[in-house]
Amino acid sequence: MERRELGNTGLKLSCLGFGASPLGNVFGQVSPDAALSTVRRAFELGINFFDTSPYYGGTVSEMVLGNCLEALAVPRNDIVVSTKCGRYADGFDFSAERVTKSIDESLARLKLDYVDILHCHDIEFGSLDQIVNETIPALQKIKEAGKTRFIGITGLPLGVFTYVLDRVPPGSVDVILSYCHYGINDTALVDLLPYLKSKGVGVISASPLSMGLLTESGPPDWHPASAQLKSACRAAVDHCKKKGKNISKVALQYSLMNKEISTVLVGMNSPKQVEENTAAALELSNVGIDEELLHEVEAILQPIKNQTWPSGIQES
Numbered sequence: 473m474e475r476r477e478l479g480n481t482g483l484k485l486s487c488l489g490f491g492a493s494p495l496g497n498v499f500g501q502v503s504p505d506a507a508l509s510t511v512r513r514a515f516e517l518g519i520n521f522f523d524t525s526p527y528y529g530g531t532v533s534e535m536v537l538g539n540c541l542e543a544l545a546v547p548r549n550d551i552v553v554s555t556k557c558g559r560y561a562d563g564f565d566f567s568a569e570r571v572t573k574s575i576d577e578s579l580a581r582l583k584l585d586y587v588d589i590l591h592c593h594d595i596e597f598g599s600l601d602q603i604v605n606e607t608i609p610a611l612q613k614i615k616e617a618g619k620t621r622f623i624g625i626t627g628l629p630l631g632v633f634t635y636v637l638d639r640v641p642p643g644s645v646d647v648i649l650s651y652c653h654y655g656i657n658d659t660a661l662v663d664l665l666p667y668l669k670s671k672g673v674g675v676i677s678a679s680p681l682s683m684g685l686l687t688e689s690g691p692p693d694w695h696p697a698s699a700q701l702k703s704a705c706r707a708a709v710d711h712c713k714k715k716g717k718n719i720s721k722v723a724l725q726y727s728l729m730n731k732e733i734s735t736v737l738v739g740m741n742s743p744k745q746v747e748e749n750t751a752a753a754l755e756l757s758n759v760g761i762d763e764e765l766l767h768e769v770e771a772i773l774q775p776i777k778n779q780t781w782p783s784g785i786q787e788s
């Protein structure tokens with residue numbers, strides 16, 4: 473599995489990262505045994521980056537991931553673990569008090585002494601000035617206390633990243649995590665990459681399958697996309713299926729092609745998905761992408777290119 477450097481952190485991440493939100497049962501039930509065999513297979517096949525949040529499944533994802541890492545006795549230095557703060561099952565709270573408590577709760581659930589990255593989770597739902605003036609300084613203290621090595625921010629609207637990065641002291645935010653903005657249907661993140669590079673900020677891109685839109689089983693009920701976006705993606709899925717191809721493979725490979733993105737986080741809930749996705753990454757390195765299929769899918773998705781959905785409070 474190819475490793476890529478993450479900004480100025482010195483971390484080397486597998487280009488394919490393990491999104492642990494499915495372990496919180498957000499895309500359907502995952503048994504503890506299935507979770508364990510999925511995480512084991514990921515580690516065996518060279519994935520070293522695991523991302524979770526107290527929000528996923530109302531702390532279930534963190535707990536399950538912690539149990540898996542303990543059961544597998546994975547050497548701590550061989551993995552990069554990120555979690556988040558500020559977004560919880562019962563709402564948002566980016567106050568210094570809450571995030572300071574939150575990291576201790578996360579570490580207990582993950583059974584770790586520290587995480588590698590602590591993100592402020594979906595900052596468009598908070599006051600961005602609070603993120604700049606209160607949350608990031610609180611995370612700096614958490615970093616100084618050795619509970620996280622690096623600090624990140626996550627969100628859907630891309631403008632929140634520049635708003636915060638333009639206002640915090642250089643080097644205080646190491647990483648951004650963007651989702652649903654670098655895949656075949658939406659490549660909006662690409663415009664931000666030169667800016668992020670100039671700031672030395674590492675780039676994690678999540679949801680190359682657009683949270684299920686680019687999968688044969690389709691998106692979950694809670695998916696926020698418009699009916700038009702869902703139906704265009706369904707047409708692309710059906711087109712691939714008719715040709716005997718799996719859309720998820722070409723979609724993931726497309727996201728992996730941009731090397732300025734350090735890692736692409738995919739949510740996985742079975743050893744089969746891990747095997748398919750790692751095989752897709754290897755095939756991309758060895759053979760390249762199926763250009764013909766890619767162009768056909770791009771043409772089907774052209775009418776909804778870069779269509780997204782509202783997220784966050786008005787201010788953002």
Ligand code: NAD
Pocket residue numbers: 490491492493494499523524593594626627628649651678679680681682683684687688720721737738739740741745748749
């Ligand atoms: P995704 O685009 O990775 O899609 C996940 C869905 O695709 C799941 O249903 C999964 O079972 C399915 N899938 C995975 N591989 C497949 C395959 N080979 N064939 C068919 N289906 C397959 O969306 P996601 O899980 O939301 O995003 C990935 C990860 O990124 C999350 O788990 C989370 O860790 C992170 N993330 C973070 C944020 C944030 O911080 N705001 C937002 C979104 C995602």
